[in-house]
Amino acid sequence: MVFTPHISNWMFQCLSGTKRCLDRNCSCDERHTKKLTQEDYENINLGAEFMFEFRYSNMLTVLSVTFLYSGGMPILYPVAALFFFISYWVDKCLLLRCYRKPIKFDERLARSTLGFFKYILILHIIGFFIMYSLTPILQNSFLSEKNVSRF
Numbered sequence: 407m408v409f410t411p412h413i414s415n416w417m418f419q420c421l422s423g424t425k426r427c428l429d430r431n432c433s434c435d436e437r438h439t440k441k442l443t444q445e446d447y448e449n450i451n452l453g454a455e456f457m458f459e460f461r462y463s464n465m466l467t468v469l470s471v472t473f474l475y476s477g478g479m480p481i482l483y484p485v486a487a488l489f490f491f492i493s494y495w496v497d498k499c500l501l502l503r504c505y506r507k508p509i510k511f512d513e514r515l516a517r518s519t520l521g522f523f524k525y526i527l528i529l530h531i532i533g534f535f536i537m538y539s540l541t542p543i544l545q546n547s548f549l550s551e552k553n554v555s556r557f
Contacts, residue, residue, distance in 0.1 A: 408489045411464060412496040418454065419504045426450055456505040461497065465490070466519065470526045477534030 429450055430438050441447040472486040501508070 407468060408485060408492060411461075412492060415496065415500055419500065422450075422453060422504075452506050453504050454506065456497075456501060456508045458508055458511065461493075462515065462519070465493065466522065470522075470529060473526050473530035474533040475537075477530070478537030 429440050431440075439447055439450075441450065468486055468489055472482045476482040
């Protein structure tokens with residue numbers, strides 16, 4: 407989950423770059439094209455639209471899965487931090503260089519998802535209690551009855 411969405415984004419950008427190169431007959435002249443209409447020319451040279459809603463839902467999914475299972479696997483915190491760090495830089499590079507200018511979003515999307523954070527917190531608490539209430543997770547051979555009787 408850390409690398410797969412970003413690799414697919416880069417591969418789609420490489421594919422669109424290959425399409426542009428084939429349209430120009432592999433020349434560096436940006437004005438040379440096989441397209442007959444302005445609309446076709448713009449569609450191949452403007453780049454894809456940034457799918458903001460999919461990226462946003464992907465980040466919320468990673469956040470909720472991390473908080474659900476991090477009680478038993480604390481390694482998920484640095485893995486999620488790595489995911490968000492890589493997501494920030496990949497999305498920044500792709501937004502500035504490859505994608506079309508995205509449509510303007512206001513604060514309504516961010517405010518509406520704030521309601522999900524209380525459910526994510528409840529999931530974190532439930533996952534924490536489930537992980538630590540199972541006795542096989544906390545068993546240790548050092549504290550078994552045979553070793554305790556020696557002391």
